Amino acid sequence: MGCDTRYEIHQNAYIKLVLHALKHKSSAVNGVLLGRPSPAGDAVEVTDSVPLFHSQLGLLPPLEISLIMIEEYYGDKGLSIVGYFHGNERFDDSELGTVPKNIADHIYRYFPQAALLLLDNRKLEALPKSKDRSPVMQLYTKDTSRSWKLVGSDGNNQLTIKEPSANVVLLDYISSEKWKDIIDFDDHLDDISKDWLNEGLFK
Secondary structure, three states, rough: OOHEEEEEEEEEHHHHHHHHHHHHHOOOEEEEEEEOOOOOOOOOEEEEEEEOOOOOOOOOHHHHHHHHHHHHHHHHHEEEEEEEEEEEOOOOOOOOOHHHHHHHHHHHOOOOOOOOEOHHHHHHHHHHHHHOOOOOEEEEEEOOOOOOEEEOOOOOOOOOEEEOOOOHHHHHHHHHHHHHHHOHHHHHHHOOOOOOOOOOOOO
């Protein structure tokens, strides 16, 4: 089902996840994608994202707490969890590991068009020298064998950013060290006064 689906991610949702990974360069990071399927069912619009953790990514209790809070908040806005984002700990690691697969499997059970996005560090590093407008992420979806498969390696890009200039904006935020302002669920669970919604990030 997922292999035929197109995914369009909004600029702020995209940038939030990349900045989260940049803030915690020596750790694996993850987050969830929020959005809705298109009326025709052939596309998924990702309108927001929530950075989750930068330590103990596979621990179930904090993950379950965060997903419940996210679903309650965004459900009131007509959005649901439509995918998962993961950034590996090592810069040169481009493999999709067990932890992201397991968490994405959980989301897939509730949303069969779920996307799994893996940060492409090499593409991110090359960004200042390139004019590439495509996301610095690899798209994985479930195929008929129920395993996660890389999509778009054949040039068929099914993951796009809604705003064409998103990577230019991202580079601007990187140079101004905007990543320092990102708050994830780890931060919120340590200090509940910290806003996991990051509502002031782009103001």
